[in-house]
Amino acid sequence: MSLKNVTIYDIAREAGVSAATVTRVLKNSPSVKEATREKVRRVIDAHGYAPSSVAQDLGSGNTKTIGMILPSIRNPYYADLVSAADAEARSRGYSLWLYQIPPEEEITAGVVGSLIARRLSGAFFIGSFVDVDRPDLRLLLDKLGKYMPIVAICPPREDLGFICMYHNLDGAVRQAVRHLHLLGHRRFAMIGGAERLEDSGARALSFLDELRVLDLPAPPEYGHLGGGDPAAGQQEVLRLMTRLPKEQRPTALLCYNDLVALGALHQLRQMGLRVPEDVAVIGCDNQFFCPFTAPPLTSIDMQTEEHGRSAIRELLSAPKNRSATIVRDASLIIRESCGAKLGWQDRG
Amino acid sequence: MSLKNVTIYDIAREAGVSAATVTRVLKNSPSVKEATREKVRRVIDAHGYAPSSVAQDLGSGNTKTIGMILPSIRNPYYADLVSAADAEARSRGYSLWLYQIPPEEEITAGVVGSLIARRLSGAFFIGSFVDVDRPDLRLLLDKLGKYMPIVAICPPREDLGFICMYHNLDGAVRQAVRHLHLLGHRRFAMIGGAERLEDSGARALSFLDELRVLDLPAPPEYGHLGGGDPAAGQQEVLRLMTRLPKEQRPTALLCYNDLVALGALHQLRQMGLRVPEDVAVIGCDNQFFCPFTAPPLTSIDMQTEEHGRSAIRELLSAPKNRSATIVRDASLIIRESCGAKLGWQDRG
DNA sequence: TTGTACGCGTTATCAG
DNA sequence: CTGATAACGCGTACAA
Numbered sequence: 001m002s003l004k005n006v007t008i009y010d011i012a013r014e015a016g017v018s019a020a021t022v023t024r025v026l027k028n029s030p031s032v033k034e035a036t037r038e039k040v041r042r043v044i045d046a047h048g049y050a051p052s053s054v055a056q057d058l059g060s061g062n063t064k065t066i067g068m069i070l071p072s073i074r075n076p077y078y079a080d081l082v083s084a085a086d087a088e089a090r091s092r093g094y095s096l097w098l099y100q101i102p103p104e105e106e107i108t109a110g111v112v113g114s115l116i117a118r119r120l121s122g123a124f125f126i127g128s129f130v131d132v133d134r135p136d137l138r139l140l141l142d143k144l145g146k147y148m149p150i151v152a153i154c155p156p157r158e159d160l161g162f163i164c165m166y167h168n169l170d171g172a173v174r175q176a177v178r179h180l181h182l183l184g185h186r187r188f189a190m191i192g193g194a195e196r197l198e199d200s201g202a203r204a205l206s207f208l209d210e211l212r213v214l215d216l217p218a219p220p221e222y223g224h225l226g227g228g229d230p231a232a233g234q235q236e237v238l239r240l241m242t243r244l245p246k247e248q249r250p251t252a253l254l255c256y257n258d259l260v261a262l263g264a265l266h267q268l269r270q271m272g273l274r275v276p277e278d279v280a281v282i283g284c285d286n287q288f289f290c291p292f293t294a295p296p297l298t299s300i301d302m303q304t305e306e307h308g309r310s311a312i313r314e315l316l317s318a319p320k321n322r323s324a325t326i327v328r329d330a331s332l333i334i335r336e337s338c339g340a341k342l343g344w345q346d347r348g
Numbered sequence: 349m350s351l352k353n354v355t356i357y358d359i360a361r362e363a364g365v366s367a368a369t370v371t372r373v374l375k376n377s378p379s380v381k382e383a384t385r386e387k388v389r390r391v392i393d394a395h396g397y398a399p400s401s402v403a404q405d406l407g408s409g410n411t412k413t414i415g416m417i418l419p420s421i422r423n424p425y426y427a428d429l430v431s432a433a434d435a436e437a438r439s440r441g442y443s444l445w446l447y448q449i450p451p452e453e454e455i456t457a458g459v460v461g462s463l464i465a466r467r468l469s470g471a472f473f474i475g476s477f478v479d480v481d482r483p484d485l486r487l488l489l490d491k492l493g494k495y496m497p498i499v500a501i502c503p504p505r506e507d508l509g510f511i512c513m514y515h516n517l518d519g520a521v522r523q524a525v526r527h528l529h530l531l532g533h534r535r536f537a538m539i540g541g542a543e544r545l546e547d548s549g550a551r552a553l554s555f556l557d558e559l560r561v562l563d564l565p566a567p568p569e570y571g572h573l574g575g576g577d578p579a580a581g582q583q584e585v586l587r588l589m590t591r592l593p594k595e596q597r598p599t600a601l602l603c604y605n606d607l608v609a610l611g612a613l614h615q616l617r618q619m620g621l622r623v624p625e626d627v628a629v630i631g632c633d634n635q636f637f638c639p640f641t642a643p644p645l646t647s648i649d650m651q652t653e654e655h656g657r658s659a660i661r662e663l664l665s666a667p668k669n670r671s672a673t674i675v676r677d678a679s680l681i682i683r684e685s686c687g688a689k690l691g692w693q694d695r696g
Numbered sequence: 697t698t699g700t701a702c703g704c705g706t707t708a709t710c711a712g
Numbered sequence: 713c714t715g716a717t718a719a720c721g722c723g724t725a726c727a728a
Contacts (some may be wrong), residue, residue: 005495007704008706019706019715020708031713036713040425048464048491051705052467054466055704055705055720057402058400058402060720079422079424092441095445098416108531112396117398117400118401118402146396266644269642293611294614294617294641294642355722366699367721368698368699375723384697404721404722406722407703407721408722699727700727701725703724705724709716710718
C-alpha cells in the first residue's frame with residue numbers, strides 16, 4: 001500500500017523515459033515508438049496509475065465538473081433532474097458535484113464563495129430558493145456568473161444574467177381547472193406550496209386567474225399552511241375538511257406537488273372520503289409513483305428528463321453571463337384521481 | 349466579465365502586498381497589520397475572490413471530496429443514503445461527487461480509473477453491483493483501495509480489504525414470515541430482486557430458511573422474473589395470480605423493495621384483490637411513501653440515515669485498505685398491508 | 697509583520 | 713521520436 005500517490009514521474013522513472021513520454025502514451029499520441037509505448041503501458045498497468053485530474057484541472061483551468069445546487073435530493077423530482085443531468089454530463093465527459101442546501105438555509109455569500117472556489121464548469125440551481133425578486137440573491141448570482149455559466153429553474157425575468165429554465169404550467173393548470181369544472185366541480189382549493197398562496201409561483205396565479213375566468217369564487221379562507229411533503233398534504237386536507245362547514249368544503253384539490261397529493265389522498269381515504277367521487281385530486285411533477293397511487297394520480301408533467309439534460313447542454317455551450325430563457329410547457333396527465341376516466345368503480 | 353479567473357496574485361498586486369499576505373488574510377492569521385488586512389480584504393471583496401480549491405487540493409493532496417457510486421439516484425433509497433451522507437460530509441467540510449452507473453453497466457477498470465484520477469478522499473459504493481463473489485471486481489476494488497478508503501454496502505466476507513456496511517435483514521424477514529404465519533398465511537412468495545431468487549441476497553435466504561423452519565412449502569414455480577421497480581411488482585403479481593391455479597396462489601407477498609411493493613399493491617387492486625384480506629404485502633426499505641399507500645405498507649426499515657452518516661464517518665477515520673464490517677439490524681415496521689392492525693375495514 | 701522560493705502533478709511548447 | 717522546462721494557483725517554510 002503506497003501512502004503517497006504514484007505520479008507520472010514514478011511511472012516515467014520506472015519505465016526509463018521522461019514524463020512527457022508517459023503523457024504521450026496516455027494520450028495515445030502517434031509519435032511514440034511502439035516498443036516505448038508498450039514498456040510504458042506495462043508500468044502504468046502494473047501500478048493502476050491514472051493521471052491526477054486535480055493536476056489536470058489546475059493546468060487546463062477546466063474542472064469539467066458541474067455543481068448541482070438543490071434543497072434535497074430526497075425529493076424525487078430533484079432526483080430525476082439530477083439523474084438526467086448526470087447522464088447528459090457524463091456523456092460529455094463532465095461530472096456532477098452535489099451541493100444540498102437544506103430548506104431552512106439559503107444561498108449565502110459563503111455558498112457562492114465555495115462554488116467559485118471549486119472552479120466549476122457551471123452551476124445548475126434547482127429548487128425554489130432561486131427567488132429572482134431578492135436583490136441580494138441577484139447580486140450573489142451576478143458575482144457567481146463572472147466565474148461560470150449558470151442555469152437556474154426559476155420564473156423568467158428581463159436580463160437575469162444567467163440562463164433561466166422555466167416550466168410553463170399555465171396551460172396545464174387552466175386545463176386542469178376547466179376539466180374539473182366541466183365535471184361539475186365548483187369549489188377549488190390549492191394546497192401546499194408557499195405559506196401565502198400568491199407566493200406559490202405562477203401555478204398559483206394561473207389557478208386563481210382561471211377561477212376568475214370561470215366566474216368561480218376564490219378559495220375560501222381556511223388558513224393555507226403550505227409545505228411540500230405528504231405531511232403538509234395531510235394537514236391541509238384535515239383543515240379543509242373539518243374547519244369549514246360542509247357546503248363550503250372544496251371538492252377539487254390542486255396540489256403543489258405530488259408529495260403533497262400523496263398525503264392528501266391518504267388523509268381523504270382515512271376520513272372516508274372517496275377520490276374522485278367526493279373529492280378530485282390533481283398533483284404536480286408527475287413523479288414515478290403517480291400511476292400507482294389509489295386511485296392513480298392525475299398530475300402535471302414537467303418534462304423533467306428533458307429539462308435536466310438541456311440544462312447541461314446549455315451550461316456547456318453558454319458563455320458566462322449569457323441571459324436566456326428556456327420555456328417548456330407542462331402537460332396534464334390525466335389518470336383517475338380527477339374522475340376523468342371511467343372504470344374506476346371496478347376497483348372500489 | 350473576466351475571462352481569466354482572478355488569482356491570489358491579482359489580489360496581491362492590486363492590494364500592493366505579496367501573495368503570502370493575501371493567504372494570511374484569507375486564513376485569518378493574527379500576524380497581519382490591521383491596516384494591511386483591511387486593504388486586502390477590500391480587494392478580495394471587490395472581486396468576490398475565493399481561492400481555487402483545485403490548487404489547494406493539488407498542494408495539500410487532499411480533495412476533501414467523496415465519490416458516491418450508485419446505480420441511480422432516482423431510487424429513493426439511494427437518494428436517502430446520499431442525502432444523509434451529504435449532510436455528514438458537509439458538516440465535516442467534505443463534499444460529494446456523484447457517479448451514477450446505470451444498472452446495465454458495471455464497475456469496470458475505466459470506472460475505477462476515473463475514481464483514482466479524481467484523487468478522492470474516499471469512495472462510497474451503494475447498490476447491488478458490489479458483488480464480492482466476483483474476483484475481477486475484488487481486484488478492481490483492491491487497486492482502488494490503494495488510493496483511497498472504501499466503504500461499500502454489501503454482504504460481509506473475510507478480509508475484504510475495505511469497509512463493508514451490511515444490513516442484517518435476517519431477523520426482520522423471519523419476523524415478517526412468522527407474523528404472517530401466525531395470521532394464518534401458508535403460501536408465501538418473494539417477488540422482485542435478482543432473476544434467481546437465491547441470488548437476491550441474504551434476505552431471500554432468510555426467507556427460504558424460515559419457510560423451512562415453519563415446515564411450509566417452498567414458493568411455487570411460477571417463473572420468478574426479478575426487478576426492482578413498480579413495473580416488476582406488477583408483472584410478478586400478474587404472473588402469480590393468473591398462471592397458478594387458485595389454490596396454489598400465494599397469500600403473502602414479500603417484496604424485494606418498496607418500489608416493487610408499490611407495483612404489487614397496484615396490480616392487486618386492479619385485479620380486485622384486497623390487501624390485506626386476500627393478500628398480505630410487505631415491502632423493504634421503509635421508503636417515504638410507505639405510510640401513504642393504500643393500505644399503508646408494512647416494510648423493513650434499514651436505518652438508512654444512520655447507514656449513510658456512519659459510512660462517511662468511517663471513510664474519514666479509516667486508513668486505506670482497512671477491513672471492517674459494520675452491521676446494522678433492520679427492523680419490521682408494521683403498518684396495515686400485512687393485516688396486523690385492525691381498523692382497516694373502516695376505509696374499505 | 698511581510699516577502700521569496702519551492703512543491704504539488706500534469707500538459708504544452710520548444711529543442712534536440 | 714524523445715527530453716527539458718514553464719505554467720497552472722495556492723500554501724508553507726524560511727528569510728528578512
